[in-house]
Amino acid sequence: MRKVYVAGNWKMNLIDEIQPLKEFSKDIKNDIEVIVFPPFTHLQKYGEILKGSKVKVGAQNVFYEEKGAYTGEISYRFLQEFGCEYVILGHSERRNIFRESDELVSLKIKKILSSSIKPILCVGEREEERSLNKQKFVVENQLKISLGGIENNFKNIIIAYEPVWAIGTGKNASPYDAQEMHSFIREQLSSLFGKKISYDISILYGGSVNEENVKDLFREDDVDGVLVGGASLKCDKFIKIVEIVDKSLI
Ligand code: PEP
Numbered sequence: 001m002r003k004v005y006v007a008g009n010w011k012m013n014l015i016d017e018i019q020p021l022k023e024f025s026k027d028i029k030n031d032i033e034v035i036v037f038p039p040f041t042h043l044q045k046y047g048e049i050l051k052g053s054k055v056k057v058g059a060q061n062v063f064y065e066e067k068g069a070y071t072g073e074i075s076y077r078f079l080q081e082f083g084c085e086y087v088i089l090g091h092s093e094r095r096n097i098f099r100e101s102d103e104l105v106s107l108k109i110k111k112i113l114s115s116s117i118k119p120i121l122c123v124g125e126r127e128e129e130r131s132l133n134k135q136k137f138v139v140e141n142q143l144k145i146s147l148g149g150i151e152n153n154f155k156n157i158i159i160a161y162e163p164v165w166a167i168g169t170g171k172n173a174s175p176y177d178a179q180e181m182h183s184f185i186r187e188q189l190s191s192l193f194g195k196k197i198s199y200d201i202s203i204l205y206g207g208s209v210n211e212e213n214v215k216d217l218f219r220e221d222d223v224d225g226v227l228v229g230g231a232s233l234k235c236d237k238f239i240k241i242v243e244i245v246d247k248s249l250i
Contacts (some may be wrong), residue, residue: 006225011229089108162207186199219248
């Protein structure tokens with residue numbers, strides 16, 4: 001049985017309140033992993049506030065070395081100190097603004113898989129790539145390079161399909177297009193790691209998810225949860241998304 005995730009990527013933002021989410025999480029009926037991803041500087045604070053609740057804390061990035069002369073970088077060892085259980089890797093903003101390559105993402109994933117932290121690997125095509133019908137080619141390459149050579153701890157890998165044109169635009173992928181890509185991703189995972197492992201890896205959808213579209217997206221067979229940006233910044237909206245996913249499972 002694949003795990004279901006509702007993850008909130010705050011990016012370089014803080015939110016006004018978290019207590020209502022912590023309270024609400026007591027009423028979650030199903031086995032859903034709810035995770036928030038604050039900026040590095042606030043991991044400790046939110047880690048402490050959410051301790052003992054069903055809401056987990058994750059980081060938005062990590063470096064692949066444990067310590068040393070890497071100005072501005074953060075090691076997984078520091079993340080563990082803050083109680084982080086998850087890290088987002090290869091987000092399109094890291095790829096596009098900070099020029100992170102698939103090769104760099106691959107180094108990070110391998111390091112993280114040697115720890116207890118679970119990586120959420122983001123993949124997805126740009127608008128012009130989809131308009132040329134190259135979306136599968138792009139995602140296949142991202143997966144092959146980022147995940148190639150991984151030999152163990154496959155069960156900790158989580159994938160997020162985040163079409164770049166859908167991020168922060170209010171234009172989500174249709175449930176049909178999301179399912180088509182998620183099932184393609186599962187096929188790629190199967191050729192990399194085998195059928196059984198590919199079946200167990202959760203694939204989240206991200207890109208303009210909100211309380212109106214989450215139900216239809218989550219209904220698709222290979223959509224195992226959502227990675228939410230903008231709508232996770234308002235606690236009441238994020239709670240609604242978690243609630244809809246929870247109710248869909250009953
Ligand atoms: C994201 O940045 O991971 C994301 C999905 O953003 P949004 O929900 O705002 O499109």
